[in-house]
Amino acid sequence: MRALVGMELPGFRNVEPDVWVNDAGDVVSLHFFGLPPDLPAALDDGPSLRAALTRMTAQAGGGLIEASVKPLGGLPALRQILKLPMPGQAHGQVFIGSFTVPRARCSTVVKVQAPERGTTGMREAMVMAEVGPDAFFRPHPYAPEVQGGLPFHAADHARFDDRFPDHPLTRVRAVLGALAEGVEVVPEFAALPPFTG
Numbered sequence: 001m002r003a004l005v006g007m008e009l010p011g012f013r014n015v016e017p018d019v020w021v022n023d024a025g026d027v028v029s030l031h032f033f034g035l036p037p038d039l040p041a042a043l044d045d046g047p048s049l050r051a052a053l054t055r056m057t058a059q060a061g062g063g064l065i066e067a068s069v070k071p072l073g074g075l076p077a078l079r080q081i082l083k084l085p086m087p088g089q090a091h092g093q094v095f096i097g098s099f100t101v102p103r104a105r106c107s108t109v110v111k112v113q114a115p116e117r118g119t120t121g122m123r124e125a126m127v128m129a130e131v132g133p134d135a136f137f138r139p140h141p142y143a144p145e146v147q148g149g150l151p152f153h154a155a156d157h158a159r160f161d162d163r164f165p166d167h168p169l170t171r172v173r174a175v176l177g178a179l180a181e182g183v184e185v186v187p188e189f190a191a192l193p194p195f196t197g
Contacts, residue, residue, distance in 0.1 A: 001032050003101065003108035003189035004073060006182040009175065026114040026171055028179075033109070037102035042197025043069045043076050050142035057082050058149030064142065065156045065169070070099075072110075073185035077101045081172055083150050092116040093150070097172040099179065102195035110183065112175040114168030123164045127155035 002018070007030055012020035018030040040052035050067045057064040062084040070079045078100040086092035098111040128136040131154050139145075140152040154160075161170040 001034075001106075001108075001186075001189065002030070003032055003186055004030060004110060004183050005186060006073075006184045007110065007179070009178050009182070024114070024166075024168075024171065025117065026112060026168070026175065028110065028112045028175060031109045031111065033107050034105075035107075036105050037100070037107040037195055039078065039100070039102060039195070039197070043078060043102070043195065045197065047142075049078070053080065054140050054143040054146050058146050061085060061149055063150030063152060063156075064140070065095075065152075067142065070180065072099045072101055072180060073183050073190075075101050075185050075190060079176065079180075081169070081176070083156070083169070085150070086115060092120040093168075095168045095172045097176045099176070099183075101185065101189075103189065104193035104195055106192065107195070108189065110179055112172050112179075114171045114175075116168055123160065123167050123169070124153065124155040127160060128153075 007020065007028065009028065011022045012028055015021050020028040041049040046069065053067050054064045062082050065081040065083060067080045069076055071077065081097045083093045083095050086094055094113055094115045096111060096113050098109055100107055100109045136154050137151050156169060158173060161173060164170055
């Protein structure tokens with residue numbers, strides 16, 4: 001079932017069913033899962049949901065940057081941004097943003113992936129030089145006890161996006177914003193019983 005429409009974004013071209021790419025190498029993809037969602041908490045239990053997602057992402061070797069519940073096409077959706085080490089490389093990260101729209105017995109996910117290319121770590125180095133190392137790294141606001149994975153730090157904050165317009169994290173946030181504006185949910189999917197956790 002294709003649950004979402006309106007995925008066509010400026011600068012992206014369709015390369016296979018439900019997959020779009022742009023010249024920067026960013027990939028937008030649409031997925032449908034015909035199983036009950038495996039979210040660790042209900043969407044209306046924000047603190048438990050965000051803490052569990054932080055732990056899960058750290059255990060996978062990554063770092064959760066943001067998680068919140070936002071509407072997508074009129075339905076509540078989990079909006080996440082996370083970072084993972086670049087597969088098979090000693091340096092660099094890939095940033096992943098997604099909207100998960102859960103229903104009681106299925107879900108749909110739209111995801112954008114943006115890899116670092118060329119010189120990596122410039123955003124982090126410049127922000128650390130500005131705020132100082134003591135203010136750069138900080139406990140994760142969703143789960144301060146979490147250790148491991150990629151660290152939570154100041155450079156991932158959205159307030160720095162304007163200064164780094166070509167950074168993959170900035171691009172991920174821009175794509176998620178465009179999707180939030182343009183995506184619609186098909187009526188058949190919207191009519192399914194809601195996810196309650």
